[in-house]
Amino acid sequence: MTMIRPVAALLASVLAGVACAVEVRYSMWDTTQLPAYRQCAADFEKANPGITIRIVQTGWADYWTVLATSFVSGTAPDVITDHLMKYPEFAKNNQIVDLMPYIRGDNIDTSVYAPGLYELWGRDGRQYGLPKHWDTVAMAVNMDHARKAGVTLAELQDMNWNPRDGGSFETIVRRLTLDAKGNNALSPQFDKRHVVMYGYQNPGHGGMMGQTDWSHFAVSNGFRFQDRPWDPNFHYDDPKLVQTLVYLASLPGKGLSAPYEHAKPLGSKAMFIAGKVAIVPEGSWMVTNFRDHARFAHAWVPLPVGPIGTRASMFNGIADSISSGSRVKEEAWKWVKYLGSTACQEVVASHGVVFPAIKGMTERTLEAHRAKGVDSSAFFTMARAKTFLAPIADNGGEVDHVISTALEAIWIGSGDPASLMRHANARANEIVKR
Numbered sequence: 001m002t003m004i005r006p007v008a009a010l011l012a013s014v015l016a017g018v019a020c021a022v023e024v025r026y027s028m029w030d031t032t033q034l035p036a037y038r039q040c041a042a043d044f045e046k047a048n049p050g051i052t053i054r055i056v057q058t059g060w061a062d063y064w065t066v067l068a069t070s071f072v073s074g075t076a077p078d079v080i081t082d083h084l085m086k087y088p089e090f091a092k093n094n095q096i097v098d099l100m101p102y103i104r105g106d107n108i109d110t111s112v113y114a115p116g117l118y119e120l121w122g123r124d125g126r127q128y129g130l131p132k133h134w135d136t137v138a139m140a141v142n143m144d145h146a147r148k149a150g151v152t153l154a155e156l157q158d159m160n161w162n163p164r165d166g167g168s169f170e171t172i173v174r175r176l177t178l179d180a181k182g183n184n185a186l187s188p189q190f191d192k193r194h195v196v197m198y199g200y201q202n203p204g205h206g207g208m209m210g211q212t213d214w215s216h217f218a219v220s221n222g223f224r225f226q227d228r229p230w231d232p233n234f235h236y237d238d239p240k241l242v243q244t245l246v247y248l249a250s251l252p253g254k255g256l257s258a259p260y261e262h263a264k265p266l267g268s269k270a271m272f273i274a275g276k277v278a279i280v281p282e283g284s285w286m287v288t289n290f291r292d293h294a295r296f297a298h299a300w301v302p303l304p305v306g307p308i309g310t311r312a313s314m315f316n317g318i319a320d321s322i323s324s325g326s327r328v329k330e331e332a333w334k335w336v337k338y339l340g341s342t343a344c345q346e347v348v349a350s351h352g353v354v355f356p357a358i359k360g361m362t363e364r365t366l367e368a369h370r371a372k373g374v375d376s377s378a379f380f381t382m383a384r385a386k387t388f389l390a391p392i393a394d395n396g397g398e399v400d401h402v403i404s405t406a407l408e409a410i411w412i413g414s415g416d417p418a419s420l421m422r423h424a425n426a427r428a429n430e431i432v433k434r
Contacts, residue, residue, distance in 0.1 A: 129319025130340035131357035173199030192255025220306020
């Protein structure tokens with residue numbers, strides 16, 4: 001009996017410890033980043049034995065619907081992977097926590113993040129997220145097809161474009177576009193009604209951000225979204241943007257891209273992986289996806305130089321926010337702080353999926369990509385080119401709907417582009433100022 005009592009006491013102590021453990025629920029949408037963040041969670045739990053992390057992954061298409069429902073029902077995760085287009089509304093509705101008291105209380109050095117990323121998540125002295133990675137946009141090219149067409153990597157890396165004739169970009173796209181008889185789009189015999197390989201495909205309408213769809217073309221043509229973050233005046237009626245949209249919308253009519261209504265249900269990513277399109281613009285978060293699914297040689301190349309004389313890319317980032325309804329805010333903050341720390345972001349860099357937000361880690365991600373046979377330096381090239389921030393304002397969801405509706409009309413050739421964007425911009429500005 002004397003030996004049983006200590007064992008019983010030990011068991012009771014262990015059970016008590018388990019009962020006192022705090023669970024932090026963390027939501028994210030990207031499956032390719034799961035392994036990295038599972039490792040971060042395991043490392044965090046070792047350093048914080050009283051806290052467990054439960055990661056819940058939901059695909060992008062359902063993520064925001066599920067999250068909105070959970071906010072209403074009071075079942076929201078403690079920590080969410082947040083987006084610039086969504087967080088202003090969450091903040092306005094008091095659904096996410098101001099992190100500034102925690103940041104000041106723990107003396108967090110926010111200067112470690114790449115310029116602009118931290119500031120995007122703050123307003124009027126409040127802070128709603130800590131950055132965890134940055135991204136830019138480049139172009140993926142089917143190199144097996146490019147070589148057959150006689151298009152070199154050097155040519156692809158040195159493209160330029162303009163809204164009048166498309167520049168060398170359109171010439172290359174024409175060389176890469178093939179009809180059923182093997183004629184490319186430079187040939188007088190080219191049949192645009194029977195295309196088997198499109199030279200280029202826009203991802204979609206792009207919404208108010210146009211991140212991978214049109215923003216890089218438009219900004220390299222002289223367009224700007226706002227004069228500064230949170231400015232209540234958008235410039236979606238800018239003739240430079242209209243020029244850009246008209247040019248991109250003209251590509252299907254030339255047989256160089258699939259019509260919007262045909263490409264929309266398939267998606268440019270699936271079309272590229274299936275070998276139906278030679279060039280697509282995509283974000284750096286797609287490097288691993290394309291590496292794992294494309295069964296042909298492909299390369300990432302910088303975006304074309306535009307009329308203003310430089311390349312341009314949105315410089316964007318994702319951050320983590322704490323739900324206002326969380327009952328474990330202190331533990332949730334510890335997890336958010338860790339997600340934004342060097343320790344976790346080094347793990348993310350080593351997995352080679354995204355570029356961590358902390359300065360100086362880009363080369364580690366490039367090395368991780370190179371070790372897996374991928375040269376992702378085009379994204380770093382874009383980070384050193386002209387970069388611009390995503391548009392951000394109140395009532396972003398409504399603004400996005402208004403701009404998306406106008407863009408879809410342009411893509412399908414319904415209405416005058418200048419008029420559509422003028423009316424959409426006026427309406428967007430009204431919504432922001434409400």
